[in-house]
Amino acid sequence: MIDRTCKETPDFNLCVSLLNSDPRGSSADTSGLALILVDKIKVLAIKTLNEINGLHKIRPELKHALGECSRKYKTILQADVPEAIEALTKGVPKFAEDGVIDAGVEASACEEGFKGKSPLTSLTKSMQKISSVTRAIVRMLL
Amino acid sequence: MASSDALLPILAREEEPLSSSYTQLPDGSRSDPSLRRRPFKGLLAVSFGLLFIAFYGALIATHDGSRSNHLKTDEKATTPSRARLAGVSEKSNERFWKLSGDGSTTAFAWNNSMLSWQRTAFHFQPEQNWMNGPLFYKGWYHFFYQYNPNAAVWGDIVWGHAVSKDLIHWVHLPLAMVADQWYDANGVWTGSATFLPDGSIVMLYTGSTDTSVQVQNLAYPEDPNDPLLLKWTKFSGNPVLVPPPGILPKDFRDPTTAWKTSSGKWRITIGSKINRTGISLVYDTTDFKTYEKLDTLLHRVPNTGMWECVDFYPVSKTVVNGLDTSVNGPDVKHIVKASMDDTRIDHYAIGTYFDSNGTWIPDDPTIDVGISTSLRYDYGKFYASKTFYDQNKGRRILWGWIGESDSEAADVQKGWSSLQGIPRTVVLDTNTGKNLIQLPVEEIKSLRLSSKQFDIEVGPGTILPIDVGTAAQLDIEAEFEINKESIDKILRDASVVAEAEEFSCQNSRGSTIRDALGPFGFSVLADENLSEQTPVYFYVAKGKDSKLKTFFCTDTTRSSFANDVVKPIYGSVVPVLKGEKLTMRILVDHSIVEAFGQGGRTCITSRVYPTKAIYGAAKLFLFNNAKDATVTASFKVWQMNSAFIHPYSEEVARALSRT
Numbered sequence: 001m002i003d004r005t006c007k008e009t010p011d012f013n014l015c016v017s018l019l020n021s022d023p024r025g026s027s028a029d030t031s032g033l034a035l036i037l038v039d040k041i042k043v044l045a046i047k048t049l050n051e052i053n054g055l056h057k058i059r060p061e062l063k064h065a066l067g068e069c070s071r072k073y074k075t076i077l078q079a080d081v082p083e084a085i086e087a088l089t090k091g092v093p094k095f096a097e098d099g100v101i102d103a104g105v106e107a108s109a110c111e112e113g114f115k116g117k118s119p120l121t122s123l124t125k126s127m128q129k130i131s132s133v134t135r136a137i138v139r140m141l142l
Numbered sequence: 143m144a145s146s147d148a149l150l151p152i153l154a155r156e157e158e159p160l161s162s163s164y165t166q167l168p169d170g171s172r173s174d175p176s177l178r179r180r181p182f183k184g185l186l187a188v189s190f191g192l193l194f195i196a197f198y199g200a201l202i203a204t205h206d207g208s209r210s211n212h213l214k215t216d217e218k219a220t221t222p223s224r225a226r227l228a229g230v231s232e233k234s235n236e237r238f239w240k241l242s243g244d245g246s247t248t249a250f251a252w253n254n255s256m257l258s259w260q261r262t263a264f265h266f267q268p269e270q271n272w273m274n275g276p277l278f279y280k281g282w283y284h285f286f287y288q289y290n291p292n293a294a295v296w297g298d299i300v301w302g303h304a305v306s307k308d309l310i311h312w313v314h315l316p317l318a319m320v321a322d323q324w325y326d327a328n329g330v331w332t333g334s335a336t337f338l339p340d341g342s343i344v345m346l347y348t349g350s351t352d353t354s355v356q357v358q359n360l361a362y363p364e365d366p367n368d369p370l371l372l373k374w375t376k377f378s379g380n381p382v383l384v385p386p387p388g389i390l391p392k393d394f395r396d397p398t399t400a401w402k403t404s405s406g407k408w409r410i411t412i413g414s415k416i417n418r419t420g421i422s423l424v425y426d427t428t429d430f431k432t433y434e435k436l437d438t439l440l441h442r443v444p445n446t447g448m449w450e451c452v453d454f455y456p457v458s459k460t461v462v463n464g465l466d467t468s469v470n471g472p473d474v475k476h477i478v479k480a481s482m483d484d485t486r487i488d489h490y491a492i493g494t495y496f497d498s499n500g501t502w503i504p505d506d507p508t509i510d511v512g513i514s515t516s517l518r519y520d521y522g523k524f525y526a527s528k529t530f531y532d533q534n535k536g537r538r539i540l541w542g543w544i545g546e547s548d549s550e551a552a553d554v555q556k557g558w559s560s561l562q563g564i565p566r567t568v569v570l571d572t573n574t575g576k577n578l579i580q581l582p583v584e585e586i587k588s589l590r591l592s593s594k595q596f597d598i599e600v601g602p603g604t605i606l607p608i609d610v611g612t613a614a615q616l617d618i619e620a621e622f623e624i625n626k627e628s629i630d631k632i633l634r635d636a637s638v639v640a641e642a643e644e645f646s647c648q649n650s651r652g653s654t655i656r657d658a659l660g661p662f663g664f665s666v667l668a669d670e671n672l673s674e675q676t677p678v679y680f681y682v683a684k685g686k687d688s689k690l691k692t693f694f695c696t697d698t699t700r701s702s703f704a705n706d707v708v709k710p711i712y713g714s715v716v717p718v719l720k721g722e723k724l725t726m727r728i729l730v731d732h733s734i735v736e737a738f739g740q741g742g743r744t745c746i747t748s749r750v751y752p753t754k755a756i757y758g759a760a761k762l763f764l765f766n767n768a769k770d771a772t773v774t775a776s777f778k779v780w781q782m783n784s785a786f787i788h789p790y791s792e793e794v795a796r797a798l799s800r801t
Contacts, residue, residue, distance in 0.1 A: 068251055072706075075551035090328055091354050091392040094483055102550045109549060109706040113250065142447055142484050 104131030413449030446512030464538030647713030694739030
């Protein structure tokens with residue numbers, strides 16, 4: 001199931017490794033797989049926020065950009081993730097797609113704020129990739 | 143009239159550094175937000191007090207990005223905003239969420255002044271909404287919409303309710319129906335009203351059951367003598383319809399208004415899908431309590447996915463009036479419209495309905511409902527629309543829901559998300575016979591204030607400021623005529639390539655290209671340096687049949703310096719018949735621009751979020767980017783008043799009853 005589903009996403013390896021790392025992965029249906037990935041978005045957003053909080057202390061010159069990033073990652077946690085979870089649970093995948101896409105958008109908008117000197121680039125890329133993989137799976141439910 | 147010294151060559155303008163880095167305005171430096179035109183804001187805040195207070199908290203907590211970032215503290219403030227945010231961002235039809243940043247933008251921060259400017263002045267904004275059944279009853283237009291009162295998460299959708307005398311000014315009423323039964327425990331979803339011959343109303347709506355199965359339920363007004371229809375009764379025998387064999391439990395929603403069959407029964411249709419084929423199921427009933435499913439489908443189109451909010455209605459081939467949903471006959475065509483779950487696009491097609499077996503076939507199968515070439519109500523941001531027959535004025539009214547094109551972070555910060563477009567009258571285009579005509583309801587004209595008339599000849603490569611004062615709330619009606627010699631030259635000259643065959647609004651570099659006969663039109667919501675602008679324009683070129691082909695487009699790529707906004711180019715071809723001038727109508731209301739090409743044959747709704755072209759700095763320009771042709775523009779521009787959208791009180795209701 002995981003292999004078959006991940007083949008339809010833009011990043012097979014990432015998709016498989018994320019899903020296999022979760023005990024629920026082996027028995028989940030498509031909707032369940034999407035929920036696992038939304039959890040991964042949440043975990044990554046928390047990790048990134050912690051990173052941002054740490055940078056605030058050691059990189060005061062980036063205060064403005066970091067502040068914007070902080071707001072954007074909080075939106076992922078407070079708006080995008082709950083929206084996606086509720087929508088997947090209640091069987092209305094298009095709302096889940098909105099939240100999942102927005103997670104990638106918020107990460108990209110944060111990254112751009114650093115004018116090419118982002119200390120968060122690898123975390124941004126991770127979020128963009130998870131967002132696009134998750135979106136592909138959510139769209140299978142439409 | 144513009145003086146000739148205003149005729150600046152467009153190239154000079156284009157040299158303005160469009161990508162200059164954005165300097166943040168200090169709050170309120172351009173204009174005082176307290177001067178905003180919404181005298182009832184205070185009242186609204188009372189009515190929806192919890193939400194507004196919550197958002198105020200969110201704004202304070204997030205405005206200064208340097209504040210400490212304790213999630214827990216902020217969570218409290220922003221969580222209630224979910225009611226407005228959930229499910230309404232609707233970004234997915236922009237398949238490629240491209241950010242505008244080219245590395246030159248600084249960390250973009252919306253300030254309160256910019257965000258409060260985005261709130262519209264004459265558009266209806268419910269809390270959160272998919273379309274339900276609008277209707278006219280005992281002197282009132284009623285609008286029911288999807289609303290989450292618990293404000294925690296998406297779900298538990300109930301029916302919000304508002305009434306109006308004119309479809310422009312609204313009074314919010316108490317909730318019409320809530321999720322209080324097992325058959326709608328997970329949501330009171332979209333429904334449609336039907337008038338019975340005795341003038342009473344039945345309402346069919348989709349409930350999402352306690353196990354998330356989609357079923358259809360019946361409800362009716364508790365007191366038929368109450369013109370405000372405040373209280374609704376759910377039928378004791380609900381649900382009246384459950385998903386039939388072969389239909390998945392979550393693919394059965396949005397019943398239509400019923401229409402009469404020749405044998406005197408009522409008939410409805412409900413959208414669904416089988417695998418990837420979008421379908422429309424048909425049921426007959428006599429009492430709205432028991433139903434007989436027809437073996438045939440109203441229609442089916444492979445590879446279009448789930449059909450939501452299916453709409454089915456007659457249009458006249460001969461008269462410009464709207465028709466009641468049950469009208470049929472030789473002078474009638476039937477429209478099938480479906481909202482595509484896959485693409486978030488409302489597609490329609492014109493065809494013929496067969497009463498005997500409840501089927502419909504399109505006039506032209508190559509533009510069947512939902513396939514990429516098929517017609518759209520609107521080529522911009524527009525979804526989940528429905529029509530209803532307005533027996534008060536003998537017209538059919540189409541109303542669509544307009545989502546946001548910004549990020550959810552910006553939505554959280556500004557505290558609202560999505561709105562209704564201006565209601566449109568919809569009729570068959572009896573001149574072409576191949577498309578609908580949609581125009582804003584005539585009542586919108588009651589908001590027109592002062593106007594200015596212009597007749598201007600615009601040479602090739604020209605852009606002109608149009609002095610209409612502040613340009614955030616406008617109604618524009620314009621006619622364009624391309625200099626005849628220029629057209630003749632193009633058509634006669636065999637060496638001129640058929641540029642029209644290459645052109646599409648989306649893929650032809652927007653309004654900045656320069657070809658023989660265009661583009662030309664208006665730039666709305668532009669700052670004086672045109673560093674931000676939203677051009678709405680015609681592009682005319684020779685097709686391979688050596689005839690002119692016309693496109694109508696809106697280019698939002700330069701609408702904002704913000705980097706968390708989607709900025710597509712929207713548009714499509716627009717039919718222009720021999721002897722017709724080119725015409726456009728544009729409604730501008732802060733962050734929404736609604737454009738109607740050629741009398742409403744092609745419509746484009748856009749959401750734009752300027753950062754500089756706001757308040758007094760929002761200007762209007764006229765441009766002609768054609769290489770060769772001179773264009774004569776005759777147009778009138780009205781300043782638009784704000785509509786009043788009141789919270790409910792008996793006093794307000796009484797006051798409006800007297801109008």
